[in-house]
Amino acid sequence: MNWLSDEAIARLRTAGAEPALAGTRYRLIERIASGGMGSVYLAEDATLGRRVAIKILDVPDSSGELAARLQREAHILASLEHPGIVPVHGAGTLADGRVFYAMKFVEGERLDRFSERASTLPGRLRIFQRICDTVAFAHTRGVLHRDLKPENIMTGPFGEVLVMDWGVAKILPAKQISTPAGMPHDQVRNHPGTLAMDSSRTAPKTAHGAVLGTPGYMAPEQARGDVEHLDERADIYSLGAILQFLVVPSARGTQTTPRALIAIARKAMDANPAARYASASELGQDIARYLDGLPVLAYPENVFQRIARWAARYRMAIVLVLTYLVVRALLIFWFRR
């Protein structure tokens, strides 16, 4: 004889699996996502009266490795203060031993879903530029994302573009940190937000040979598990794959992809890391040049292509001047009659 319905039992099971936030300032609302390391819940910050997202380990971590990884992710996010990176509001440990951190609740859509109905090619490219800016910023702070893909990019209703899920990020050795144009290398290394300076936050490291990332978006060297030698060019490969996802017709409808954009994606995804863009900024700048109707680094043009690009850039001005010339010619002809 059943005293409880199946539905009630299922509800009790769910409630039992939910983390108890007693003792924290957060009140659980619902689970919004699950990942390999833990789940993300929507919660309310009772002190500030706002909604937050809380990432919590699914089970108490007896070995401490997952807990350390989650804490490390929180440290990385907290140190990367940038409009393209979700801010961390707090971190701690629940009564049952599960580690958590609270971050801004991003209301929006994942890039893969957003792009299905997203606007125009320039609109998608401008989103891509924002991703490049964010990744370039992380690189200058010594952080490699290692799992860039459309599913890890959130687009907000007010034009926000946020790079999410830094759970498998790698802290770069100080000598590998890229410097923004015009900033001395020492200044970057000594910046308080540069994680490579603080070895206590780099643990736990991913073992050499371990493969972290997503097939299709993972650089060949990353897929080989060459963890020790990974640098920012692995992320540039992933950015190239995201660009390809955003612009290639098979994924984006019937429009044809401009050759210059295909060349940019191919350069970013070159099997040889040395042949890729040197930095995410350089990749973003090539996209900016494309949007401005200028030649891109990845695509050497012949004379005809250069003329076609120039004509496309100044199309309206050319039409106006031609109209003027035609009117002038007609008037001269008419006046002579």
Next chain:
Amino acid sequence: MNKITYGLILGGILGIFDGLTAWFTPEARPQLMGIVLGSTFKGLLAGVLIGVFARKVHSLALGVLFGLCVGLLFAFFIAHMQGKYYLEIMLPGGLVGLIVGYATQKYGDSSDAAPSRT
């Protein structure tokens, strides 16, 4: 290049070109030098006015409209002084103003411009 300088240079160049087209009208050839000088001055003046407008108002449509009006107005003065050839002078004059209005809004550097009023 800022919008006023852009308008000035473009207006001047198009003014010279517009004046030189008088060569194709045999009866106007004797006054070609005067026509070119007058047309250049008209182009420079219109270019500056259009450039100033483009600096104040950031709107392609309004810039084009203003350019057209200035071009037509200046061309009307010229035609009125001659008392004939209204169509032959005003139509290309208006088009030149329209081109300068479009180009200053589209290609002039707005980094030193006033706040947008669109």
